[in-house]
Amino acid sequence: MKPLKIQGVIVPLLTPIANDTVDQEGLARLIDFVIEHGVTGLFPLGTTGEGPLFTADERKRVAEWTVKHTAGRVPVIIHTGMITTAETIALTRHARDAGADAAAVVPPYFYTLTEDALFDHFAAVAKAVPDFPIYLYNNPGVTPNALSTRLVVELAGSFANIIGLKDSSGGLATLFASRDLHDGAFNTASGPDDGLILAAQAIGVDACVSGNANVVPELVVGIMKAAKAGDLATGRALQARLDQVRVILADGADLSRYKAMCAKRGVPIGDVRAPLRKAVSERIDACWEQLSDILALPI
Numbered sequence: 001m002k003p004l005k006i007q008g009v010i011v012p013l014l015t016p017i018a019n020d021t022v023d024q025e026g027l028a029r030l031i032d033f034v035i036e037h038g039v040t041g042l043f044p045l046g047t048t049g050e051g052p053l054f055t056a057d058e059r060k061r062v063a064e065w066t067v068k069h070t071a072g073r074v075p076v077i078i079h080t081g082m083i084t085t086a087e088t089i090a091l092t093r094h095a096r097d098a099g100a101d102a103a104a105v106v107p108p109y110f111y112t113l114t115e116d117a118l119f120d121h122f123a124a125v126a127k128a129v130p131d132f133p134i135y136l137y138n139n140p141g142v143t144p145n146a147l148s149t150r151l152v153v154e155l156a157g158s159f160a161n162i163i164g165l166k167d168s169s170g171g172l173a174t175l176f177a178s179r180d181l182h183d184g185a186f187n188t189a190s191g192p193d194d195g196l197i198l199a200a201q202a203i204g205v206d207a208c209v210s211g212n213a214n215v216v217p218e219l220v221v222g223i224m225k226a227a228k229a230g231d232l233a234t235g236r237a238l239q240a241r242l243d244q245v246r247v248i249l250a251d252g253a254d255l256s257r258y259k260a261m262c263a264k265r266g267v268p269i270g271d272v273r274a275p276l277r278k279a280v281s282e283r284i285d286a287c288w289e290q291l292s293d294i295l296a297l298p299i
Helices: 024-036 056-070 085-098 115-128 149-158 173-178 194-202 217-228 232-248 255-264 281-295
Strands: 008-011 077-079 102-105 134-138 162-167 187-190 207-209
Touching: 008 217, 024 056, 056 077, 056 085, 077 085, 085 102, 085 115, 102 162, 115 134, 115 149, 134 149, 149 162, 149 173, 162 173, 173 187, 187 194, 194 207, 194 217, 194 232, 217 232, 232 281, 255 281
Parallel strands: 008 207, 077 102, 102 134, 134 162, 162 187, 187 207
Antiparallel strands: none
16 A cells, blocks of 8 residues: 655545536646645545535546546545445445545444444445555534544554544544554644644644635645744734635635636636525625735735
């Protein structure tokens, strides 16, 4: 199994849509845009990518297209979590066979599970792809099954291919506790709260997963570079600017707004899939007026 430890900014890619189907050309445009602006990893089909709104076949196509177009420029982590263990295993095997660098697996949603049941679920996935890297994906905002620190440590200690954690809980305690797993090789990433980027870097977290980086990748990359260099003054100044962007873009709560701003930046990728609501044109124009002022500032 190839070692994988991503540093920097990972983008939870939006999924381009045209005529209510996934748009391969739009996906290629978005991939090129974020890579050209310095991101260091791609994470398609998560919450920001509307993953649960697509069929298994659509998700497979997005995974294949992402890997093919990225062509090794940055690592690709495919989100493969589903409500059943069997479906999760099937998508994880597909991600491996498609040439992805890793899979990320959110706990099953809808039903509340015990920690023993969660362990068994992740164990089954890890055993099904023993030579393929897996990230645990803690996102209690979309599933009743949060990953406790104890469970993360137990899973990482039991399976060598569970190599990292994306923690979207809004806290840093589990990320801090897991930094030294696998003799320090465990890959940690905060997200989606972009207000935590500097704090996460201060405790040694490797990467951030930023939905806002679909729209303003250069700004998020600038914060991470400043943090890695120990330039807190620049980091804080850029963070203050990003906090303004977070308000303008609703910090990922309105994916239609993200997609509209991508189009304004010259990267048309369609709109969201129902039942998500499409942003009205007046709101889009107002957001762009504010965002363009921020983009005009040097980084």
